[in-house]
Amino acid sequence: MITREQIPAVLDHQVYDAEGRKIGEAGHVFLDDATGEPEWASVRTGLFGTSETFVPIHDAAMVEDHLQVPYSKDEVKGAPRVDVEEGGHLSEQEERKLYQYYGIDWGSGGRGTGTAGTAGAAGAAGGKARRRDDAMTRSEEEMRVGVERRETGKARLRKYVVTEEVQKTVPVRHEEVRVEREPITEGNVGDAMSGPEITEGEYEVTLHEERPVIDTEVHPVERVRLTTDEHTEQETVRGKVRKERIEEEEAGTSEDERRRR
Template identity: 70%
Template sequence: MITREQIPSVLDHPVYDIEGNKIGEAKHVFLDDVTGRPEWVSVKTGLLGTSESFVPIKDASVVEDHLEVPYAKAKIKDAPNVDVDAGGHLSEDEEHRLYEYYGIDWDAAWQQANEPGEGGWARSDTSMKRSGDDAMTRSEEQMHVGTERQEVGRARLRKYVVTEEVQQTVPVRHEEVRIEREPVTDANVDDAMSGPEISEAEHEVTLHAERPVVETEAVPVERVRLDAEEHVEEETVRGQVRKERIEADTPDSDTDR
């Protein structure tokens, strides 16, 4: 257990768990109502240290510039959330919940705190104060805003095949029969007289025509890829913070603020 004299060296210093992992920074130390000894320490955890988790300080120890507690980090971060009143005091119900969560015997701890002698202090009619002065501490909450990266959607490329009708004009040629007649002249008389004088004969000509032939081939035409582009936008975040106010009642006036 740490002493009251060690409290200043604990506050705003790192707190490590039983495995040597850093949990966060020590924010507040709460004293026992009866003994006045340190009983709980609140540790700032979460994003930017915006959450406070309570840890029993009975078996904690100060090592160099940090505090070591005999509990695992995950155990501490899942501790019950409790509300502390304006005087920095834990209610009996909230303290009971914390004792139960950490597996500490509430009755045994209470009995030990009330035993006279070195182990504890006897309860008396004189109420014990948590501090040695008569000043009142005013506290207020501060809002810390950060960002976290999360998945909002996915984009993907998918390739599939479609069939389209295309049209293209191509010239085609074909042959047609044409009858040519020429008179017999001195130039072709020999050819004209080469056959029999009167006879029957046939002459055949083969005709040709072109027709369109279609064939396809796959050729690369472009490359397509997805790229994530980051844009920065300004977004206003609103929240509620609590602030303490101190009023003084004096004989001179009804209320002095």
């Protein structure tokens, strides 16, 4: 059973079902008018806690930092939506509807197990459960900005062969025939008279020349690789967030008068 001293630990804390699944956050605690003990809690469910449903906490327990109720998550979320009267009370009709939904016997003052229940006794006497905390909770959205890494393109190295025209100048030599004539002298007269006086003959000389010869050899000149550099830039992100405003209104004030304020 939840005691009055445990109410601060219940408010704005998580509520879990019987199987340990999170249902939502406790928004308000309602006390039984007859006993003054905690009897109901409202649980904010749905996206951003926009829905609010009621669950009995007579048989609930505080487990570490959360409230655990003996009902399933689907059962709590499927409870009838009820309106709270001015002053933070549940009407007898609304409370009876909740008792019936959760299988709690209203008329006999007992619960499903047959034992006496304070809320049941209060209902039979026409009592109402009242809310412990009647303050309004103001909430607002906070924009959270993160980054994601995505692929923007690819870069690759491709090697291919091209042929270029290369020109080099090299010296080449060749032989040409040149006829030399020398007069008969005392020094060569012996050689000149050694043969027959009148004859026919031939003398042959082989000529040579040089020609350019092209040959190639492969040798490495450089190594090429791809690397990436990371640059950081500042980018402004804009978005819209919603905020709740709480304003005081006097009873009987018209809409035009509130706008003029």
